[in-house]
Amino acid sequence: RAVAVLVVATPCPLILAPPIAFVSGLSRAARRGVVVKSGGVLERLARCTTLLLDKTGTLTSGRATLDEIVLAGSMPADEVLALAASLDQMSPHVLAVAVVRAATTRRCALVLPHDVDEVAGAGIRGWVGDHRVAVGKARWVGLSGSPAWAKAARRRARLDGSLTVFVSVDDQPVGVLVFDDPLRNDAARTVRSLRRSGINRIVMVTGDRPEVAETIGAVIGVDEALAERSPADKLEVVRAERRRAPTMMVGDGVNDAPALALADVGIAMGARGAGASSEAADVVLTVDRLDRLGEAHLLARRTHRIARQSVAVGMGLSMAAMGVAAAGLLPAAWGALLQEAIDVAVILNALRALRGGTEARLSGADNELARRFQTEHFAIRADIEQLRLVADSLGRVPAGEAIVRLRDVHRLLVEEVEPHEQAEERELYVALNRVLGGSDATGPMSRGHVEISHQIRRLGQLLDEIGPKGPDPEDIVELRRVLYGLYAVLRLHTAQEEESYLSLSEESR
Secondary structure, three states: OHHHHHHHOOOHHHHHHHHHHHHHHHHHHHHOOEEEOOHHHHHHHHHOOEEEEOOOOOOEOOOOEEEEEEEOOOOOHHHHHHHHHHHHOOOOOHHHHHHHHHHHHOOOOOOOOEEEEEEOOOEEEEEEOOEEEEEEOOOOOOOOOOOHHHHHHHHHHHHHOOEEEEEEEOOEEEEEEEEEOOEOOOHHHHHHHHHHOOOOEEEEEOOOOHHHHHHHHHHHOOOEEEOOOOHHHHHHHHHHHHHHOOEEEEEOOHHHHHHHHHOOEEEEEOOOOOHHHHHHOOEEEOOOOOHHHHHHHHHHHHHHHHHHHHHHHHHHHHHHHHHHHHOOOOOHHHHHHHHHHHHHHHHHHHHHHHOOOOOOOEOHHHHHHHHHHHHHHHHHHHHHHHHHHHHHHOOOOOHHHHHHHHHHHHHHHHHHHHHHHHHHHHHHHHHHHHHHOOOOOOHHHHHHHHHHHHHHHHHHHHHHHHOOOOOOHHHHHHHHHHHHHHHHHHHHHHHHHHHHOHHHEOOOO
16 A cells, blocks of 8 residues: 555656646747746746836837828828928938838829938928928928918827928928827737736836827726836836736837836837847747737736646645555556556646637638738728818818819729728628627627718718809818718728727738
């Protein structure tokens, strides 16, 4: 009996299960683009219940994107953008790159400028074809005072935390390009995922102004938004939160590195972030997706749970086998075989950490489909922006010119926007219903397609009634109502699709 008890009384489950589970968890995380630097980090990550988030480059995309073009006169928005982008081809400035990228996305025809002169911190000027073009700050382009269009652009930029780039053509200011740093499509969904996986408190820490921080915090659903925080202030925030609960910090810049090093778990956005932050961090997200953060935390908790479960089950079976052996019911030879079986069972259970979770993901042909519609979203943003620009111009331009602009924007809606929405309904939503489960998982969004088509038809009927004479004051009121309403619905609808559905794609950005 003593020999049988000694045979089954081995601590193998305790010795084998934790390292196998954690190595499996590290391997699974690496395959998902999350580099965890040790098993101890994975265990600490599982225990974290507080999350601190930087804003720029973490919650946002980290690169300037053209949001709107505010016009000073009658020059079309695409022409203003094309002239500015043609000149900015010669500049290495980050906003110049953003201007060129926006023009390329809108398929504007660019030409090479000549006689270019650039002054750091002010702007760039030169000749584009027969036009003398200047791009940069208001004074650089010759804007004096604060006309209504410039005042409106500055107000929007101030409220949204955006950047403005003024443009003049032949020494006359023609408009301003407004750039923002948009939220990542998966930001709000990641926050919800983290709450489900056990994060109780989420705080955004940023150097931006309070009004910008509060707006973004409300959109993504954080518990607190701390604005105008310097790198030293971020260190104090980390210290204060660590005294309350285990804390992880996520950032991407050089100024985030000290806070990442101080947190219980520092997580760096390594795809486009600074090398210093990746060096200081315990975890590095090597793909430019925030939703990997939610996956990493869920994986850490699952790995920790599997390790404890394997130890408990293995040691429990060993204790039970010891009792049976002590009672004389288990021969030593059979005890050896039983102990080996227990060890194998514990190892196999610990290897479960290699498997992924059950979160819905698009793959294969469905993933390609989502990427296609994501690309189309970028293309139709300019068409959607035209709705607001045309609505703004009503009452300021002659009736004949107004009806031409209205018919042009209606043609864009009928030929580009509506076919895109119909194709989503026929192709993308069918694939999403299959992945998400159920025949009506996309029902609320389908209702958005119905409303968009209805408003486009309504706009067409209004234009038919108005005829070639152009709109009168009563017509303008109704047209603005339809245009602004359609603009808001399309902006909201595309944002919801990108957050809820298109971010399921393995390669969405």
